[in-house]
Amino acid sequence: MTDTTTKPALLRDDAVHQAAQVSKSWPFEEARKVLKRYPQGKRDATGALVPVVFETGYGPSGLPHIGTFTEVLRTTLVRRAYEELTRDADGNPAPTRLVAFSDDMDGLRKVPDNVPDKDMLTANLGKPLSRIPDPFGTHASFAAHNNALLREFLDQFGFDYEFVAASERYDAGAFDDALKNVLRHYDAIMAIMLPTLREERRKTYSPVLPISPKTGVVLQVPIEVVDADAGLIRFTDEDGTAIEHSVLGGQAKLQWKVDWAMRWVALGVDYEMFGKDLTDSGTQSGKIAQVLGGRRPDGLIYELFLDEKGEKISKSKGNGLTIEQFLEYGTEEAMAFYLFREPKSAKSLHVGVIPRAADEYWQFREKLSAQPVEQQLGNPVWHLLRTNGYHGGAGDSLPVTYGLLLNLVGVLGAGASRDQVWSYLGNYVANADAAAHPALDALVTRALAYNRDFIAPTLQRRKPQPNEAAALAALDGALAGMAPDAGAEAFQTVVYEVGKTEAFGFESLRDWFRALYETLLGSAQGPRMGSFIALYGLANTRALIAEALGA
Incomplete structure (x- = not known):
């Protein structure tokens, strides 16, 4: 992606800049929240302009998935919209950063189904993910392995981001001042959280989760603050021993709602979106952020994905569509287009949505260059092309739709080949060569896979009346x-x-x-x-x- 914090832009397109100020496209509406937050730009104590911080979060107990992609994509779209809103006469936007945060200090609660060496992981249950050996044997820890996959995953799509691991911040003491601040406001945080908990949970709840010096497990135990300024607490360890313990330097982590709030304040986060299922958590974390002397970020609460039956997608049920599956049958552009639209509405996510998404993407892309500027800013493709700095242009179209390709390969049968499809495309497409039409060739490959797995097994020609x-x-x-x-x-x-x-x-x-x-x-x-x-x-x-x- 284009790094707009360090590279000057071209001269501002005033028509685009003006249209952006009133565009009702959701990325611009979200970006105007940040603009309202900082009418004169975000500034430090000296008055110097500093980057607005956008954040996305990731729990590395599992592998990156389509929800991870969705959140980073949508946040990037808001970031780019904010940059467009704030361009000066020379075309330079207000500075921004996108932080991809990994909560790898979280304790491993259960062993995932899709990893090797389950016995080893079982023996390490409860320990921080960053302190558990890598079952794949390729990295220093289980978290390091999954963090590396996350970065590869984001790099694959060209996202411009800064990766931050909780373990590095905790272990290096970068969060020490924030932890002391939590201890100073312990009673106020408890007053926010306890009314939201069941009676049984209240007995063991603590904003701070000490890590046992004996077992290395993240403990869910009550604590007593001994000296907030020194970062000292007292608690009873798993073996019944009363321990006075420092929370600094990676010897404790925060309960996640408190951790979320602490992170917002410590990293200066200004914008973070999250799913509808975290609405209550966002409310409590926002209150805690205020207690800690900060401010809840602006953000979008988006609806969750549904399966083909209209049921909520669950990783444990396996009823969702993985990003690998989407990209086997559809392109990255089709996926991004589908995820762009109507983030506040629940979306069915199954293989049946792919062909239409692929064709609608190209329909919108073909319209783009001929649209007046205010309509361009409402075109999903205008936003998607700007995630990586490409602005598109005339001639952005496909000679054959994905739907038509599916009909062709359906007639050809499950054994159809790429070369065979291209031989038929010669009837319809000038210069019918895969190298000359890479976008079309990508759809040919996907159409063959889609036909093989979903169309060919169901096709049945009936006898005419x-x-x-x-x-x-x-x-x-x-x-x-x-x-x-x-x-x-x-x-x-x-x-x-x-x-x-x-x-x-x-x-x-x-x-x-x-x-x-x-x-x-x-x-x-x-x-x-x-x-x-x-x-x-x-x-x-x-x-x-x-x-x-x-x-």
């Missing part, structure tokens, strides 16, 4: 008199004319198209038939009709 058979025969006769290169529009006109013939008895053209789809393609839905004929080829289409007629 008598009136449908007569219409198909008439269509074949009309096509017989056409040139192979007549073009999609000419083929489409012939299809319309046959369907409108009263003798065939179709109540509407929709019934005619459904008959074509079900008898020729084996599906209840399908493409614009003129485009399909041009792509599949005139002779091949006539052969398909002959097969349906049993000829």
Whole structure:
């Protein structure tokens, strides 16, 4: 991604800058929250301009997933919108930072299903993730392994971010002053938290979680503050021994709602979005941040993903769509486009959404260059192209939709190959070469996989009814008199004319198209038939009709 904190921009596009001030696109609406927070820019005690801090959080007890991507993507979009809002006459935006924070001091609560050496992890339950050996044997700790995966994951998509690990900050003493501050406000924090807890939980709750000097386990035990300025507490260890203990230098961590608030204050976080399931946590952490002398960040509370049945996606249930699965059947652009839209509405996330997302992305991208500036700023693609500094331009389009590709490979069957698809694309696309059309080639690869796993196993062509058979025969006769290169529009006109013939008895053209789809393609839905004929080829289409007629 473009590092706008260090590189000057081009001269400001005043039309874009002005339109951004009133754009109702959600990234701009979110960015204006930050602008309202700092009307004159964020400044330090000397009055110098300092970066606005955007943050995303990650729990490294598991592997990075599509929710991680979603949060970093959406936060980046708000960051870029804020930069657009604050560009000066020379095009330079107000400085910003994006911090990707890993809570790797958290104690391991249960052994994940998808890791090796479960016995070793079981023996280390309760210890900070950063102090448990790596079951994969590649890094210094389990957290280090997962943190490395997170960074590789974010780098894969070109995000511009600064990685911060809780363990490094705690162990190096960078959070020591913040921990002392928590101890000084211990009673006030308890007054916020205790009313939100069940009676049984209140008996053991503490904002500070000491790490046992004997077992290395993160303890959920009551504490007594001995000396806040010295960072000293007293508690009873697992073996019943009363211990006076320092919370500094990585010898304790904070309960997560308190930790969240402490992090906001210590890192100067100004913006962080989170899911609807953390609404209450965000409220309590905001109150604690205020007690600690800070301020809750602005942010968006987004809705959660649902599966195909409308049920909440759960990692433990495995009913969601992983990022690897999305990218096997769809492109990164399609995924980002789908995740961009309507973040405050619950979204179904399953393989069925991929083809439409892929086609809608390119529909919006093709419109972009011809739109007036105020409409461009409402176009999802305008925002997505700016996550990595590319602004797009004329000619950003695909000659064939993903939906049409799926219809083609559906007819070709589960054994269709990439080269075979490209040979058919030669009927429809000028200079039909994969190297000349890399974006289309990426969709060809995904369409073959999608067809293999989801379409081919379900396709079933039905026998046409008598009136449908007569219409198909008439269509074949009309096509017989056409040139192979007549073009999609000419083929489409012939299809319309046959369907409108009263003798065939179709109540509407929709019934005619459904008959074509079900008898020729084996599906209840399908493409614009003129485009399909041009792509599949005139002779091949006539052969398909002959097969349906049993000829």
